[in-house]
Amino acid sequence: MKILYFTSTGNNLYISQKLGGELLSIPKLVKNNEFDIQDECVGIVFPVFFANSPKMLREFLKKVNIKTDYLFIITSYGSDGDQNALRIMIETLQNRGIHVNYANSVLMVDNFLPMFDMAEEKKIKKDEDIDAQIESIKEDIDLRKDFRLSKKMFTDIPNIEDVLEKTMISKFHISVSEDCTNCQICSRVCPRGNIAFADEKPVIGENCEFCLGCVHHCKNNVLTINDEKNSSERFRNPHIKLSQIIKSNNVLT
Ligand SMILES: Cc1cc2nc3c(=O)[nH]c(=O)nc-3n(C[C@H](O)[C@H](O)[C@H](O)COP(=O)(O)O)c2cc1C
The missing domain is CATH 3.30.70.20 (Alpha-Beta Plaits)
Incomplete structure (x- = not known):
């Protein structure tokens, strides 16, 4: 299994480590011009940025070639917008002929400083709850489940992520x-x-x-x-x- 991850404060590296396999940092892949990824199972693990994925990941997705039997995407988020970010990524990959088998999210500390107090976030986002979410996702992936989150989008404003x-x-x-x-x-x-x-x-x-x-x-x-x-x-x-x-x-x- 290969996991492609993006992290700034470590949440997505933590998820990736827990899921296991070979971990590949997306900034390093971009730096080294490595866009051909092949494995029986491939995952993309990333944070929600403004109800979407980070810009750098969106650029990477335009170039990456993924050959796999099973592709999963996992996003970590702090409050909302995870479903929107997953939907956009599924559509983007679909448009490039890449099928996503499994999509899910993990609620973790929200590191967006203008809106969240880190002391408070650290208190309310408990390690055991985070680990339970990751463990459940790991079981799904081990069983190669077909699953997509189907929570309602947090807003009906079109293209809210761009705004x-x-x-x-x-x-x-x-x-x-x-x-x-x-x-x-x-x-x-x-x-x-x-x-x-x-x-x-x-x-x-x-x-x-x-x-x-x-x-x-x-x-x-x-x-x-x-x-x-x-x-x-x-x-x-x-x-x-x-x-x-x-x-x-x-x-x-
Ligand atoms: C620029 C920016 C925008 C973010 N936007 C959202 C958002 O729209 N919804 C949300 O729930 N969390 C949002 N977050 C919080 C992160 O998705 C969350 O803290 C994530 O777990 C961080 O992962 P990392 O530690 O791997 O960097 C945002 C964080 C940043 C820095």
Whole structure:
């Protein structure tokens, strides 16, 4: 089994590890121009971004060739929009002649800082509930079940994902405080390799995925986003180390 995953704060790497098999980071596949994936069973594991999948994953899906007997897609989300993200991905793959056998989602900590307080999220999203969801999905996949989530879409606004992405991304911006120590972790966790340095301070380029990895993993918490719920609290999946995020996302080396 091969699992293609995208993560910024570790939730999707955690799911992928629990499901098992060979784990392939999507930013690394893109960097290495590897678009031919073949295995008896293939999975794509990704976060919901604005009721859709991350931009980088959508671009990857336009190029990837998947040859498999069984394809599953799993999305982790924090509040809603999972069904919309799965539906879009199923349609996108279908249009490329790739059939999705199984689609499901896992409710986890919502890392979207402008809308959620990480301290509160960590309290309410319990490890045992998360593990139970993943375990149940793993059983389904082991049995090669045919299944798609059929929850009602959270809104009937057409193309809500485009509206959300445009309005949200234009509304929020990331700032760097004077206390930056030039540790450069932000650039090593950026899946786009989009952070350069000038005068020993990070400068975010035009190609931002808005995954917030740079903000969450900053060791001195000097990166912030406007209108955060709680600027002192950050999130990384408690089972995932910073070095694993860097290994997944550092496209600079
Ligand atoms: C830019 C952005 C947009 C997001 N949009 C949604 C959303 O529409 N619905 C939702 O339930 N969660 C949303 N989330 C939360 C993530 O999907 C969730 O926290 C996910 O588990 C993070 O996975 P990761 O730790 O592997 O990066 C968003 C997160 C980010 C950074």
